[in-house]
Amino acid sequence: MPEKPTLDGLEDRWARVWADEGTYAFDRSATREQVFSVDTPPPTVSGSLHVGHVFSYTHTDIVARFQRMRGKKVFYPMGWDDNGLPTERRVQNYYGVRCEPSLPYDPDFTPPEKPGKQQIAVSRRNFVELCETLTAEDEKAFEALWRRNGLSVDWSHGYQTIDARARAISQRAFLRNVERGQAYVSMAPTLWDVTFRTAVAQAELEDREHTGAWHRIAYHQGERSDGGSHGAQDVFIETTRPELIPACIALVAHPDDERYRALFGTTVRSPLFDVEIPVLAHPAAEMERGAGIAMCCTFGDLTDVQWWRELDLPNRTVINRDGRLLRDVPEWITSEQGRKRYEEIAGATVHTAKERIVAMLQETGELDGDVRPVTRPVKFYEKGDKPLEIVSSRQWYIRNGGREATMRDEMIARGQELQWHPEYMRHRYEDWVRGLNGDWLVSRQRFFGVPVPVWYRLDDEGEVRPDQVLTPTDDALPVDPSTDVPPGFTAEQRDVPGGFTGDPDILDTWATSSLTPQIAGMWTVDDDLFSRVFPMDLRPQAHDIIRTWLFSTVLRSHLEHDALPWAHAALSGWILDPDRKKMSKSKGNVVTPMGLLEEYGSDAVRYWAAGGRPGVDTAFDRGQMKVGRRLAMKLLNASKFILGVGVPAGEPDLSAVSTPLDRALLARLTEVVQKATAALEGYDYAVALELTEQFFWFFCDDYLELVKSRAYGEFDEAGRDSARATLAAALRVLQRLFAPVLPFVAEEVWSWWQEGSVHRAPWPDIHELATSAEVDPQVLTIASDVIGGIRRAKSEQKLSIRTEVESLSVQAAPAALEALREALSDVRAAGRVRDVELVVSPDGELVTTVGGPTA
């Protein structure tokens, strides 16, 4: 035990001991029942560390430490998320390269010292290797932070979401979905980001207010020549997307709409292009919106897709994947004038095409009245800044219940089976599942990521046959179809008629992230391990990715294992800056966590984090860190004091606890143990800490002061031994109660007098403080109240706390006085009281009168 205890340096010292001694190593001989397994969220290593990481990961660590002390074999791995756009960008910029899957692998490639102005194209395998090199550096910084933060992770169990194991597992799970018909390829209208040139899934969408304008446009009834002014025979529609007139396939109105009933079944001719268009009825048309009759195009929005599908309309897409109109005049525009007009907009961007079309409509007089500006919600890719287009393309989907009611019900049932912390987060999941409107689009037209592990046959004309999918053998995984060859083919047959072609796409990052329990638990790689940890106990994560990460993980596990991936989901809140805004890098209000750990100490920062209840956003608060530091300091000093008084070695002998005050103290602590344990079992670490902390300060400020003299041996031996045994027993319990939240200081004080790590010591049991004799809790409360009264009197008279009190009069109910008598010698010693008078109070109220204190 050091002369002058300090918090400085505890982190380094104990982190090293824990690593050397394998304190947190997973015991893989344990059976599933003995294991507590955690599906740790893999942090995005390319992102910067911020205090929110420390916050939420601490929560999980507290739970893991609690479970470990309860005797569970804790499986607590760490993964790194280096799959996806942030890493792709970082690798590109850092090395000055770009991923070009058509290139062959170059084993000798080394990136230039400094990135050049021109990006160097490299193969996908080279790109992935560079990614692994770069993220290895980022991971070191994360690991150093986590170790200093005190995460009790078993660092021998780790993964990267782009490493070979993760790629193989991701592809294997996907192929098994394909085999069972749970994943399928389809040529379908797809929401498309023209900037990123990739398809976008429902989970990545967001609605944003976008300014547009209503254009009132004439369609013409009957035979007409090209264009020209409109007449009485016109049908007016209102649209914000006049550039889609060449893609128009129908006009649609509600079946009950009297205004258009006569037109159903007839045709009209489109303005400018003079294409014959049917007028149809469909209930999705809104009578109140615009003119009540809508222009259905391929594709302006998702309603168009619905009409196209349900009304069995032709596909007349005019917008390319680059956001420009088709360069060739579409075949369905037949009139000479129409074809000439299309040439005006061929190859133009959507924006330019709109301007030109409007100009032409004004010229022909087919635009009626003024353009009316409107702001309305438009779908965007969450990372994009242009409205999404809808294009037709070949894509892979995984069934998620979005198109099948039975499966949707199954997914909802899974959500009900899962235990949510806090409970109300369940709604987010259910709302999401109920709102699904299609299957999960998993293919992305990006270059960096886990490749879609399939090839397609090419027919004799060299056309791709999406209906003839070629898959790899299982032992070949992971594969890259852009360089690897499907079974039964040779490299020479690539991209030649009668041969094959590789699927150029990659899988959505969530398609891999949704398998973190399988990746961490080594599904299909080490099935023995997997059987011991899966289904896992806990998924900790943030509440904003319930619809993505949580849902997709439940889905994959449901499809593959017909089980939940974990029993519990604990949703952490966010860190808010003092202005109640979410802390994020883009706002520039991020505090670096390492600096905090150094300034206040890790235990202090963990203390602050532990105050954030599950699911509740928490304010960044240095004040709480100071309080945490004080608490850690107090635990050092209180431990030093108790051990300095001299306590029996080894297990405390409770038979020596003979004094009523001591028994009452242990009884109260037992209650704390019972409540804190229940709270932690329910993932409520904040309540557990609060209870422990409240008791601890009472223990220090009142109980320690009361028994000090007795413990020093100023009275009789029995009283002394009773006090010392109580102090020892209480301290041993308190140090363990604090261990999950304050692992460093708890380990430090434990090491002064106990064997082994406190983090492997058994969690306090409610029976371990039980004494045989009857306990009167009032002894403790009245002793504490009276000592408080004496302090108040001294404080009011601005006297030193040491001042002797000549006489003390206590009025109280008879039972209370009886209890006080049991602790009177302690009270007198602590208050420096000479004479005491106990008076039965008529109303039972406690009155403490301090007489004649002399300075």
Next chain:
RNA sequence: GGGCGCGUAGCUCAGCGGAAGAGCACCGGCCUUACAAGCCGUCGGUCGCAGGUUCGAAUCCUGCCGCGCCCA
């Protein structure tokens, strides 16, 4: 527009049907042989607003207002 959560002391929050609480801050004290990076004490609130249920409401119900998140 829908769903969820939150409005309690200057600040951060607990309490969620039986006398308004904690910590921090503020203020006033105390060198007390574990800790002055400590300790003791004081001050401080129509519990967002309005109704209702109840013997009793911060707590339950309804409706507003404000903030946040998720989704349209």
